[in-house]
Amino acid sequence: MHDPHDSLSATEVVYARWLDWGTRAGLALLIASFFAYVLELVAPHVPLDQLARTWTLPVHEYRAAVSAPSGWGWLDLAARGDYLNYFGIVFLSLVSGICYLRVLPMLFARERAYALIARSGDPGSRQQRPAGIAGRRTERCARLFFARRTTTEGRNPWLRFSSRLAAP
Amino acid sequence: MFGLGAGWANVPALNLLMGVPLKLAVGTSGLVLSVVDSSAAWVYINQGAVLPILVAPAVVGVMLGAKIGARLLRVVRSATVRKVVIVLLLAAGLRALLKGLGIWS
Numbered sequence: 001m002h003d004p005h006d007s008l009s010a011t012e013v014v015y016a017r018w019l020d021w022g023t024r025a026g027l028a029l030l031i032a033s034f035f036a037y038v039l040e041l042v043a044p045h046v047p048l049d050q051l052a053r054t055w056t057l058p059v060h061e062y063r064a065a066v067s068a069p070s071g072w073g074w075l076d077l078a079a080r081g082d083y084l085n086y087f088g089i090v091f092l093s094l095v096s097g098i099c100y101l102r103v104l105p106m107l108f109a110r111e112r113a114y115a116l117i118a119r120s121g122d123p124g125s126r127q128q129r130p131a132g133i134a135g136r137r138t139e140r141c142a143r144l145f146f147a148r149r150t151t152t153e154g155r156n157p158w159l160r161f162s163s164r165l166a167a168p
Numbered sequence: 169m170f171g172l173g174a175g176w177a178n179v180p181a182l183n184l185l186m187g188v189p190l191k192l193a194v195g196t197s198g199l200v201l202s203v204v205d206s207s208a209a210w211v212y213i214n215q216g217a218v219l220p221i222l223v224a225p226a227v228v229g230v231m232l233g234a235k236i237g238a239r240l241l242r243v244v245r246s247a248t249v250r251k252v253v254i255v256l257l258l259a260a261g262l263r264a265l266l267k268g269l270g271i272w273s
Contacts, residue, residue: 027231034224051221059217070216085220092227093209096202
């Protein structure tokens with residue numbers, strides 16, 4: 001049977017694996033805190049009967065009616081059943097970002113490989129010159145890239161960094 | 169299976185206007201919306217406008233639906249997905265029209 005992982009890059013597989021486990025953990029956290037809330041195992045800040053009467057109000061009126069916090073104020077009420085659910089929600093909203101941070105070094109590593117490939121087209125290098133129309137175009141692009149980099153890399157810290165990465 | 173949330177609008181735009189293959193359009197829409205909606209969640213959390221009694225079951229339902237949809241997408245033919253998307257679009261458009269005319273309250 002065809003394994004879909006065969007056609008995926010390592011970055012995509014790592015991202016998907018982290019996303020999968022992250023969402024599972026977030027889902028478990030959310031479900032556990034939700035049951036603790038609705039079964040009243042943990043006392044809520046806003047009782048359920050009062051909630052049904054106030055949730056049709058505009059946000060600022062609702063907040064005033066139930067003394068609900070804004071900003072990071074929910075952390076002060078983290079021991080309450082309803083605000084306990086915020087941890088699951090917040091965790092799930094962070095998962096995508098965490099996954100991106102995880103694959104970021106891999107993306108940088110791939111950029112380095114691209115930089116090395118571009119380096120082989122550098123007319124100043126001792127690599128064989130690429131042949132054909134596409135090869136000449138690559139060579140022209142590489143020449144422009146390196147000419148531009150030579151003039152600007154002294155001022156641009158990012159180019160200095162990428163230049164160090166691309167150094168053979 | 170249809171690209172999450174606003175996927176019913178994203179998927180036809182990617183597929184019909186930009187020529188992206190249908191299953192790729194669904195996957196792309198799902199990825200984009202998951203990132204965008206994660207960012208948007210912080211705005212509502214900051215406003216104190218999140219009701220866990222409604223949000224938690226909705227999030228669980230959407231995530232389970234997304235997982236089931238992603239698995240189904242591998243075995244369902246593109247033509248079938250296209251037909252379902254068209255039916256959903258027609259239903260959503262008809263509902264919006266009826267609500268606009270005051271027939272659907």
